[in-house]
Amino acid sequence: MQEKGIEIIKSSGEKMLFSLDKLRKSLKHSGADHNLVEQIVSKVKEELYEGITTNEIYNRAYAILKKNKSVFASKYKLKKAIYELGPTGFPFERFVAAILSNSGYNTSVNQHLNGNCVNHEIDVIAEKNNTTTIIECKFHSEEGRNCNVKIPLYIHSRYNDVKAHWETLKNKNALDAGWVVTNTRFTADALAYGKCVGLYLLSWDFPKNEGLKDRIDRLSLYPITVSTLLTNREKQFILSRDIVLCRQLWKNKFLLDHLGISNLRKKRILDELNQLCNS
The missing domain is CATH 3.40.1350.10 (Trna Endonuclease; Chain: A, domain 1)
Known part of the structure; x- marks a missing residue:
């Protein structure tokens, strides 16, 4: 379903009609339940305006997912996370x-x-x-x-x-x-x-x-850049050690010790990795 013919702007600069169905589908894909999906859809609908960018819509949805459960936000940001594997190829x-x-x-x-x-x-x-x-x-x-x-x-x-x-x-x-x-x-x-x-x-x-x-979804092979708990500096350190998958970091947990991460934060990171590897 398209929302009142509102045009949004893609990252390429191309214009397209906003679709509630596409938003719902991507939110469901993150693992969020029906109530959370509808909560986010309702929030986005309230803040829609002609010419809003897909990035602005993404940021609104991502913030709510992250507040509710980090693993949902991690899956939702998959496409952006792959861009974050850069700047080199x-x-x-x-x-x-x-x-x-x-x-x-x-x-x-x-x-x-x-x-x-x-x-x-x-x-x-x-x-x-x-x-x-x-x-x-x-x-x-x-x-x-x-x-x-x-x-x-x-x-x-x-x-x-x-x-x-x-x-x-x-x-x-x-x-x-x-x-x-x-x-x-x-x-x-x-x-x-x-x-x-x-x-x-x-x-x-x-x-x-x-x-x-x-x-990626079928095999649960998420890149470490999907993590909502690791900082960009920490991700770059891990990538520099040829670790690109959450699954690889789970097997090489000792790398987190090199980053001086507290035990409490380390536990949260490992819990997030575990959920992503076994989703």
């Missing part, structure tokens, strides 16, 4: 590798492979069932930016160069696929090109039911 590459590792792949990051023409630095190499997949990660730290057709065009040419050399070697694994993974979205032309040449494209919500959002 390296933590995102490790995050993508971690998702694939938890899906049965053996992964390695930042490896060099010879092509028929030149050498290529590959963001992620994933192996499973005697096949090898090479993956390029395109991270954007600013909301509203999409991957256009130039990205899959470029990656496909690199994949073909690597594959041409790969097939001259006696590798035990077949090089069967090239992927492009982004934390934003692909343009229509980018999707059409990927489909045409057989390049697998993975974005925030594509493919349907298999996008990053779906994989």
